[in-house]
Amino acid sequence: DADVTQTPRNRITKTGKRIMLECSQTKGHDRMYWYRQDPGLGLRLIYYSFDVKDINKGEISDGYSVSRQAQAKFSLSLESAIPNQTALYFCATSDPLNTNYNEQFFGPGTRLTVL
Amino acid sequence: GNSVTQMEGPVTLSEEAFLTINCTYTATGYPSLFWYVQYPGEGLQLLLKATKADDKGSNKGFEATYRKETTSFHLEKGSVQVSDSAVYFCALRTINRGGKLIFGQGTELSVKP
Numbered sequence: 001d002a003d004v005t006q007t008p009r010n011r012i013t014k015t016g017k018r019i020m021l022e023c024s025q026t027k028g029h030d031r032m033y034w035y036r037q038d039p040g041l042g043l044r045l046i047y048y049s050f051d052v053k054d055i056n057k058g059e060i061s062d063g064y065s066v067s068r069q070a071q072a073k074f075s076l077s078l079e080s081a082i083p084n085q086t087a088l089y090f091c092a093t094s095d096p097l098n099t100n101y102n103e104q105f106f107g108p109g110t111r112l113t114v115l
Numbered sequence: 116g117n118s119v120t121q122m123e124g125p126v127t128l129s130e131e132a133f134l135t136i137n138c139t140y141t142a143t144g145y146p147s148l149f150w151y152v153q154y155p156g157e158g159l160q161l162l163l164k165a166t167k168a169d170d171k172g173s174n175k176g177f178e179a180t181y182r183k184e185t186t187s188f189h190l191e192k193g194s195v196q197v198s199d200s201a202v203y204f205c206a207l208r209t210i211n212r213g214g215k216l217i218f219g220q221g222t223e224l225s226v227k228p
Contacts, residue, residue, distance in 0.1 A: 004158070033215070037221075040220055040221075041220055042119075042204060042218040042219050042220040042221050043159075043204065043216075043218040043221075044218075045215060045216075048215060058215075090158055090159065092158075092159075102147070102208055103149075103161045103164070104159075104161075104216060105160075106158030106159040106160065107158050108156070108157055108158045109157075109158055
């Protein structure tokens, strides 16, 4: 079974709609992240959470919000989707106690298309 | 600020060819450096890492050496296989960013039989 799961895997929606992407993990990690991937731009950090009560904006948080419902769950919302939010979205986790190199573990991604 | 720059792709090689994907970085302090790989339809996974200057990371035949003097972390493999076809991301982590990663733009590798 996958350690980091994302739902849905694919979603097509219309401009102005509210969309929620969900991420769940069974790794027991405190830290969770949301990234978007665009061709030629790599991955850019949207939001990150170091524990349930600690949520922080990343480099491109405008137009997005998040909710950390539990240690294992971290949701990303687009309150009013727009076409330039069409991208591949990844959730990731990491273990702060692994101070050697802080590897991040990624989910399989959600492909979102906003028409 | 901190940033990572990779050579542009796509890179197309024949099986058993030698691979180099260039990566240079800009960072304050002493970052840890990583290569992540993304196989088609999957999320990223850590390929190798190096945490200090002159360290060599290696995994699955891939290698990269942390060169502080040239601020580089180039990925190499002596003989690529079709199964190595993927997108490769160079990334850095600095302590003062709380463990967050900064990624390069990714380099797509296609290996032909």
